[in-house]
Amino acid sequence: KAGVTQTPRYLIKTRGQQVTLSCSPISGHRSVSWYQQTPGQGLQFLFEYFSETQRNKGNFPGRFSGRQFSNSRSEMNVSTLELGDSALYLCASSLNGQGEEEKLFFGSGTQLSVL
Amino acid sequence: AQKITQTQPGMFVQEKEAVTLDCTYDTSDPSYGLFWYKQPSSGEMIFLIYQGSYDQQNATEGRYSLNFQKARKSANLVISASQLGDSAMYFCAMREGQENTDKLIFGTGTRLQVFP
Numbered sequence: 008k009a010g011v012t013q014t015p016r017y018l019i020k021t022r023g024q025q026v027t028l029s030c031s032p033i034s035g036h037r038s039v040s041w042y043q044q045t046p047g048q049g050l051q052f053l054f055e056y057f058s059e060t061q062r063n064k065g066n067f068p069g070r071f072s073g074r075q076f077s078n079s080r081s082e083m084n085v086s087t088l089e090l091g092d093s094a095l096y097l098c099a100s101s102l103n104g105q106g107e108e109e110k111l112f113f114g115s116g117t118q119l120s121v122l
Numbered sequence: 123a124q125k126i127t128q129t130q131p132g133m134f135v136q137e138k139e140a141v142t143l144d145c146t147y148d149t150s151d152p153s154y155g156l157f158w159y160k161q162p163s164s165g166e167m168i169f170l171i172y173q174g175s176y177d178q179q180n181a182t183e184g185r186y187s188l189n190f191q192k193a194r195k196s197a198n199l200v201i202s203a204s205q206l207g208d209s210a211m212y213f214c215a216m217r218e219g220q221e222n223t224d225k226l227i228f229g230t231g232t233r234l235q236v237f238p
Contacts, residue, residue, distance in 0.1 A: 038224050040224040040225070042226075049228060049229075049230050049231070050213065050215075050226075050228035052225045052226065052227075055223060055224045055225065057222075062222065062223065063223045063224075063225050065225070095165055097165075097167060099167070099224060099226075101224050103222075109155075109224075110157075110169060110172055111157065111169070111217070111224055111226060112169055113159070113166065113167035113168075113169070114166065115164065115165055115166040116165045116166065116167075118165065
């Protein structure tokens with residue numbers, strides 16, 4: 008069974024641009040969540056999607072958005088990039104995201120550099 | 123507010139020895155799950171082990187075991203027979219169980235270095 012797949016692996020953008028990152032969950036998983044990892048702030052929850060609906064959102068500005076498709080694949084978008092958006096963006100999936108016992112599996116991440 | 127604390131920024135261990143990575147948590151939710159992930163330099167977060175708040179026994183997965191002390195709110199990861207490939211960052215994380223959510227709260231991580 009394939010794991011969580013994130014594309015692209017690396018991305019370089021300039022300030023003011025926008026970027027779209029893609030995540031394909033493990034087959035059969037319906038819940039997808041996104042995390043940002045930076046040296047200063049560590050791992051922070053961005054948002055999660057289940058059945059094409061955003062179910063929970065972290066404390067990030069509106070420039071960060073996402074969506075989920077009917078096949079559970081998800082994209083996240085960052086508009087008007089800032090230098091501080093440089094980070095490793097990790098996507099995770101679980102079966103249904105219900106209850107504390109569900110395991111969460113992560114992809115390899117997309118390393119975004121904003122110049 | 124829920125919180126995860128990992129007090130060891132870095133740990134060293136000799137190959138074939140056991141090592142314990144500390145994790146304490148704080149939550150008012152009676153139902154929660156605790157996770158450990160390994161992050162090598164490649165960046166991928168690799169799931170290692172899970173412990174539910176109602177589990178009576180400590181979780182084990184191969185060379186990984188979780189020393190769960192509920193009253194002390196600690197969930198330490200024990201790696202037995204360390205290998206060079208165990209060198210990585212290790213993160214402890216918690217998910218509260220009352221909501222339908224995949225939101226995890228992560229600790230700051232411990233960098234483990236295994237030497238020959």
